[in-house]
Amino acid sequence: xxxxxxxxxxxxxxxKAAGLxxxxxxxxxxVWCGGAATDALSARLSVVKGELVRWKxxxxxxxxxxxxxxxxxxxxxxxxxxxxxDYCPDNKALYPLALECR
Ligand SMILES: [Zn+2]
Ligand SMILES: [Zn+2]
Numbered sequence: 001x002x003x004x005x006x007x008x009x010x011x012x013x014x015x016k017a018a019g020l021x022x023x024x025x026x027x028x029x030x031v032w033c034g035g036a037a038t039d040a041l042s043a044r045l046s047v048v049k050g051e052l053v054r055w056k057x058x059x060x061x062x063x064x065x066x067x068x069x070x071x072x073x074x075x076x077x078x079x080x081x082x083x084x085x086d087y088c089p090d091n092k093a094l095y096p097l098a099l100e101c102r
Pocket of ligand 2: 081
């Protein structure tokens with residue numbers, strides 16, 4: 001597993017917990033597509049039915065890559081810390097996940 005993985009997973013926004021099927025909320029299914037989950041994302045705090053819950057979403061690899069790519073694409077256009085010569089730690093965490101094989 002890439003050392004930047006945990007950091008990158010924290011940067012990926014998940015769907016709203018309140019609207020998710022129980023299996024995706026429990027992390028047994030991919031939080032995005034509902035397929036078999038292979039990769040753990042960072043724990044989240046969300047309000048579900050009026051209560052604050054801590055949940056640990058998981059993801060399949062294709063969704064993880066797609067979301068990392070998407071967030072990376074947004075990041076690179078809005079981040080004030082990233083220049084053409086130097087990239088911020090967030091970017092360095094996202095980049096391998098979005099573009100490299102592991
Ligand atoms: Zn998926
Ligand atoms: Zn940046």
